[in-house]
Amino acid sequence: MWRWLHPYAKPEATYRLNQKLLPWFAVPGILLLVIGMVWALLFAPADYQQGESYRIIFVHVPAAFWSMGFYMGMAIAALSAVVWQIRTAEWAILAIAPIGAVLTFISLFTGAVWGKPMWGTWWEWDARLTAQLILFFLYLGVLALYAAFEDERTGAKAAGILTLIGTVNIPIIHYSVYWWNTLHQQSTISKAITRLEKPSMAPEMLWPLVVCIFAFMLVASALVLLRLNNEILKREVRRPWAQAELLEEKH
Template identity: 55%
Template sequence: MFKWLHPYAKPERAYALANRLYLWLWPLALIGLFTGSLWGLMFAPSDYQQSDSFRIMYIHVPAAIWSMGIYMSMGIAGICALVWQMRSFELSVLAMAPIGAVFTAIALFTGSFWGKPMWGTWWVWDARLTSELILLFLYLGVFALFYSFDDKRAGAKAACILAIIGMINVPIIHYSVEWWNSLHQGASITKFDKPSIAKEMLWPLLINIFSCLLLFIALTCYRFATELLASESHRKWVTKIIQ
């Protein structure tokens, strides 16, 4: 079933694919983010309750969604690394960790700015906010573990294990507003039968969410290719690329 993936187990093929995807995806991501942000910030109607302060949603929501999505991707890559003992999966975990940390930091930062006019405070130890902060620490922990061992393979294994264990925090973040009393609002766009957001506001948000996905993939490919070159620097194919 996955025979088409076998050629990409070779580092040089994986590098070529990652480099090609990066060159195609980052311009599409930037165009999408520019379009969605301009539409949402300038042309979407004001909210009847939150006025124009709701517009931070076009940055906050995509960042929050993919802060969780990136961690799940990292955890799955960690499982594959431990099961198949492939260096490429270990490097993909390393590639995703800083990107996920930045997305999480943006979600926390913009959430605080959104929360101040809505809740009257920059921060509360709300279930979702607290679990999102824990997610940031998990990202930083995974990245730090890679470099805390003299044996790089041992560090990679430890980081993959932490990535897998940390996956339990993702459903806690997602369902926290349903499981506990929370200041944070519930789902708005995942109720596909009747989303509680006007279409004029929804479309630019969806564009930004999809564009952030493309940006995540593009940045991961770039970091993966860079880490692959560093780890395979003694190989002839790397020498040819550098020359």
């Protein structure tokens, strides 16, 4: 069943696949990001309660959503690295972690900016906010562990184990607004998908938000592909195929 994946354990095969996929993520991602931001900031109506300040959701929600999504992607790579000792999976952890950390930081920063006018405070030790902060530290911890050992493979293994342990935090982030009495509102879109409920947002606000969510995913994925290819070239630089790729890029 999984035999089609076996060739991509080879760095060269992964590199060439990433090169083919990159334009399909980068170009639509940038276009959707421009469309989504213009739609959200210039054409979506103001909220009847929050006024113009609600527009920060078009950055906050996609960043928060994919901070968890990319962590799960990193966990899949970690599982492959720990169980099957796949080197490219180890490098994928290192490629994803900084992107996930930036997304998590954006979600925390925009949440604080949004929380000040809505809650009257920049920060509250709310269940979801606290769990999201833990996610940020998990990303940083993975990067720190990766660099903490002289032996790269040992560092990658330690980072992978921490990543897998950290997956416990993902359902806590998602379900915290249902399990505990929190200031944070419940997830409008995911609740509509999982419970087949009508979204509480007006379509004029919902659709640009959906566009921004997909745009963030595509752009962040393109950045991960770029970082992974850089990691592959850095470690395979003595290989003839890698030298040929570097020579071609120079020309």
